[in-house]
Each structure stands twice: as structure tokens, then as C-alpha cells.
Amino acid sequence: MIKNKNGILFVISGPSGVGKGTITKALFEKISNVLLSVSVTTRIPRNGEIQGNNYFFVNIHEFEQMINDDGFLEWAQVYQNYYGTPRKFVMENLARKRDIILEIDTQGALQVKKNMPQGIFIFIAPPNVAELAKRIKLRGKDSEESIQTRLSAVKQELEHMKFYDYVVVNEDLELAVEKVKAIIIAERCRYGNILMEGSS
Amino acid sequence: MIKNKNGILFVISGPSGVGKGTITKALFEKISNVLLSVSVTTRIPRNGEIQGNNYFFVNIHEFEQMINDDGFLEWAQVYQNYYGTPRKFVMENLARKRDIILEIDTQGALQVKKNMPQGIFIFIAPPNVAELAKRIKLRGKDSEESIQTRLSAVKQELEHMKFYDYVVVNEDLELAVEKVKAIIIAERCRYGNILMEGSS
DSSP: OEEEOSOOEEEEEOSTTSSHHHHHHHHTTTOSSEEEOOEEEOSOOOTTOOBTTTEEEOOHHHHHHHHHTTOEEEEEEETTEEEEEEHHHHHHHHHTTOEEEEEOOHHHHHHHHHHOTTSEEEEEEOSOHHHHHHHHHHTOOSOHHHHHHHHHHHHHHHHGGGGOSEEEEOSSHHHHHHHHHHHHHHHHTBGGGEEEOOOO | OEEEOSOOEEEEEOSTTSSHHHHHHHHHTTOSSEEEOOEEEOSOOOTTOOBTTTEEEOOHHHHHHHHHTTOEEEEEEETTEEEEEEHHHHHHHHHTTOEEEEEOOHHHHHHHHHHOTTSEEEEEEOSOHHHHHHHHHHHOOSOHHHHHHHHHHHHHHHHGGGGOSEEEEOSSHHHHHHHHHHHHHHHHTBGGGEEEOOOO
């Protein structure tokens, strides 16, 4: 019998506005046996958010304690709030042979890479920078100033591509989801990820 | 713009009787932009076989000349006939960004690996050896003696698995085809296989 050794951590990242959140969401409807990584945060739960489902909600002291205990694969402060990926949640699920998807910005992805180089890092790339600019403007979340800052950041982020195992261009959502799904299926078949048990 | 650098050579191999031919045939109905490697042989064309389509038919002297010219990625003698994978056909198509599928026995795959370590090697594995024995008997091509010889060979071939990049267990044909297809799609997204052209 041939089985999988361990779960695999798939990190889905890319420039802001590239559509990695949309891809990740669509992916979960197309593939089974994957688990979304749940972040720890100090921000206040919104209506309907469930502890341990959307986030693990903690207070600032608890968060800082986890930093001191090396409890995060990555963490960041965004305005007044902390967000982090709990190492224990990831490690325990991988040991149970559950594959995990972590969707994260490129800064976070690089931190995770340092802590878990055995993860599989997938970079979602825009078809070209002009197209990305259009998307950032279209979604209308951002001010003009923030759009300009983001665009120069995008060029820098594209430089990070070389730290990734795979690059998926998000030109067409359905196609991009199919490619990420293919990467997950393929990685499960990698020689290094399988285990042979006594064949009879 | 992000494009592929070169074509990729996918080598599909595995023990005799494991179903690699069936998988390869079904694969071609499910994926585009792949080309089947065409072998060179000294055997006489059968009715309906077309030069350059099924095989490149040559005489023994021509074949031996190709051996001397290092013209094969692998070759073998089977009974009175020679068979080989022409290096030039593969290299020229890879340079034209055509992905190539080569379906071959495990001996041949190891020869190809020596000559083209950058190829992607996919091992088709039986769910277990008992199941493989059943399949070899069912297809009825082989004598009892040959069945016994093959079974002991299978155990040896499973030892070769470690030289491969991927292992696909052929428990269910459709699932196995989907996995090989996923490997092809994923490899096309590998960071090492892509090329960035000036983004505008």
C-alpha cells in the first residue's frame, strides 16, 4: 500500500489585489481534504464570527506571550491589531496528514518560508502590472494615494517570485483555480511525500 | 507577461502490466499541447502503421549508426528488433516549447534519466503486487512461466521508484489519469519553468 507521509502546507501568496483570496475561496469548492489555516488575532470579533472558525481571538497579552514562545510561523501588526499564523495548529494538522492552505501577503509568506521551508509556496501573479492596477482601482477599497503606493509595492513584490515553488498567473479565475488544484494533487504524488507499506 | 521557457519531457513508466499504456492513451484525450514521443524501430511496419506517426522505421544499419552518433536517449533490443527514443526529435520539440510524453518500461526510463535528468519522471505503481499479478494474468498475453518471471521482476522494479519525481497509484484509471494530468499542469507552473518578459 502506498500512502501519504504527512500533510503538506500550501502557502498561497502574491501582490495585493491579485485575487488570491478569490482563488482560495473557489479552490475550497473544488478540492477535498484541505483545511484553511486559522489566524490568531487581537482584533474584536465581528458579528457572526466564531472563535476557532474565522479566527482565534486573543488579547494583546496572550498574543505577545505567543510571540515570546515562538508560537507563530509569521505574525504582523496591522494598525492597532496583531495577526499571526499559529505554529501549533499547523504542525498538529500536518501530523494528522491534513493538508493546509495558508493565504497570506508576500511579507508573511517570506516569514513562513524561513520557519517552514518544506512548505509549498505558490505565487499568484497578475497577467501584467497594468491589469493589476485596473483591478486595484475597480475593487474601490483604496484611496488614490494608497493605489500609487500599492503599485510601486507590486513591482517590488514581483521580485520575490523567485522564493516560490510555483507561479500561477491569474488571467482567468477558473483556469487559475484549476492550476492551484493541480499543484495540490501533484504535490501529494511527489516521491518524497509518499510512504510504502509492506506490499502483499 | 509570464510564459514557459521550454517544453518539458514527461516520462511515464512503471512495472509491466501496471496500465501505463492505458493511462497515457486516456491522458491524450484530457490534455492539450502535449506530443507523444515517436520511437525509432527496425521492425517491419504493420498494416496501417505510418512512418513518423507510429514509429520511425529504419534498417539495422541506420539504427546502429544512430547508436554510434549518440542519437538515442535510450534504446533496447527486443528479440530481433531494436527500439529507441531519438534524442533529436525530443530536443527539437522541447526547444519549440512542446511538452513531450514518453511512455516506457523502467529500464528505458533509467537510461533516459541519465541522459535527460531535467525530465519529469512519473512512476505508475500498482495498488499492491497481488493486484498487479491479477492484471497480468487477466490480460492473457503471457505464459505461466513468463507471469512468474514478471512478478519477481515487479518487486525489483518497485525498488526503482526512488529515482522518480512522482508516484501515481493506478487503483482507479480515471483518478490516475487526473493525477498525471495534474502533474503536467503543475510542472508547467514551476518557478524554474517560467520566464518573465518586461511587464508594462
